[in-house]
Amino acid sequence: MLSLSSRITPENLFYIRNHFPYPNVDIRSWGLCIKGCVHREIYFRYDDLLKMPQVTLAVTLECAGDKRSLFYPKVRGEQWGLGAISHAVWMGVRLVDLLHLAGIQMNVREVTFEGMDKGVRTDMPGIFSYKRSLPLEHALNPDTIIALYMNGKPLPYRHGYPARLIVPGWYGMASVKWLHRITLIQEQFQGPFQVVDYVYNRNLLTSSSSNPVTTIRLNSTIARPLDQEVLAKGENWVSGTALSGEDPVVLVEISTDNGKTWFPTSWLELHEPYSWRRWSWKWHVNDSGTYDIKVRATDAAGNIQGDKADWNVKGYGYNAIQHIRVYVD
Ligand SMILES: Nc1nc2c(c(=O)[nH]1)N[C@H]1C(S)=C(S)[C@@H](COP(=O)(O)O)O[C@H]1N2
Numbered sequence: 001m002l003s004l005s006s007r008i009t010p011e012n013l014f015y016i017r018n019h020f021p022y023p024n025v026d027i028r029s030w031g032l033c034i035k036g037c038v039h040r041e042i043y044f045r046y047d048d049l050l051k052m053p054q055v056t057l058a059v060t061l062e063c064a065g066d067k068r069s070l071f072y073p074k075v076r077g078e079q080w081g082l083g084a085i086s087h088a089v090w091m092g093v094r095l096v097d098l099l100h101l102a103g104i105q106m107n108v109r110e111v112t113f114e115g116m117d118k119g120v121r122t123d124m125p126g127i128f129s130y131k132r133s134l135p136l137e138h139a140l141n142p143d144t145i146i147a148l149y150m151n152g153k154p155l156p157y158r159h160g161y162p163a164r165l166i167v168p169g170w171y172g173m174a175s176v177k178w179l180h181r182i183t184l185i186q187e188q189f190q191g192p193f194q195v196v197d198y199v200y201n202r203n204l205l206t207s208s209s210s211n212p213v214t215t216i217r218l219n220s221t222i223a224r225p226l227d228q229e230v231l232a233k234g235e236n237w238v239s240g241t242a243l244s245g246e247d248p249v250v251l252v253e254i255s256t257d258n259g260k261t262w263f264p265t266s267w268l269e270l271h272e273p274y275s276w277r278r279w280s281w282k283w284h285v286n287d288s289g290t291y292d293i294k295v296r297a298t299d300a301a302g303n304i305q306g307d308k309a310d311w312n313v314k315g316y317g318y319n320a321i322q323h324i325r326v327y328v329d
């Protein structure tokens, strides 16, 4: 997988996930409004945000539906393979700075973020915009930013120009693109992208015991070789990525005998919070034949990827041990 091979994903390979058609963006009339339970409503124009203190943060975005096609039994939704994950360096303003300018009222519980894109859903009548919420304490996290730049250039239109939320360590649905409205509320937000989608629901008929999808689960992925690839005898490199939105990944191991024996891989870069970490392993193979290659990651808390993913109705958070088969000639 070419898109998993570089530290920073080239723009033309960065994955894209939209629920609705692209919105019309006119930068002359665009503004970001902060309202709801605030001491004063504020409206920021693009130039106002550009003039504020900026922070830079490397963050890997991963769609909660990444690897969905690997679930068994099959689930509905975009049939993502391994590619709904990408890495970029984001620059923008801290959300907490904007919230403090507006002044947070007592009893605020959540902050909602609304994109400019809207449209219909297949499961309920009406026109909806893409809108999500964060608990107040997470909105106040200094690493939650409103990005204006991606990899040193103004945010590309497809990735949310002029401004998008970046919630590091959380699955991509939290990072609202084409942001234009932030509202502080005293209750729990009940919009469909909050309580219908992006919940782990184990049962088709009931949704009572559903947990919200939040942080990125411990995961590792083989970029090379490809599944079903034919390799030559001798020296071959196995390489890929690992990521967790919770505890840092400390070890990635490879097995070439379907999980009986495991070998530690080497890191290509240091650990950085919120960023995927690439690894590689040199494989000497003397015998031709069929090989079942597996990869598994371990985090600093001792969690280790398992053989089975936690099945859920909408297919979020797939993180079972990846398995490929290669043929050595
Ligand atoms: N306004 C808006 N923001 C959005 C979405 C959307 O459809 N509309 N999709 C979300 C989802 S599900 C993901 S995975 C990421 C994808 O970001 P990208 O397209 O820049 O890769 O954006 C999130 N933010």
Ligand SMILES: [Mo]
Residues within 6 Å of the ligand: 017, 062, 063, 064, 065, 172, 173
């Ligand atoms: Mo997503």
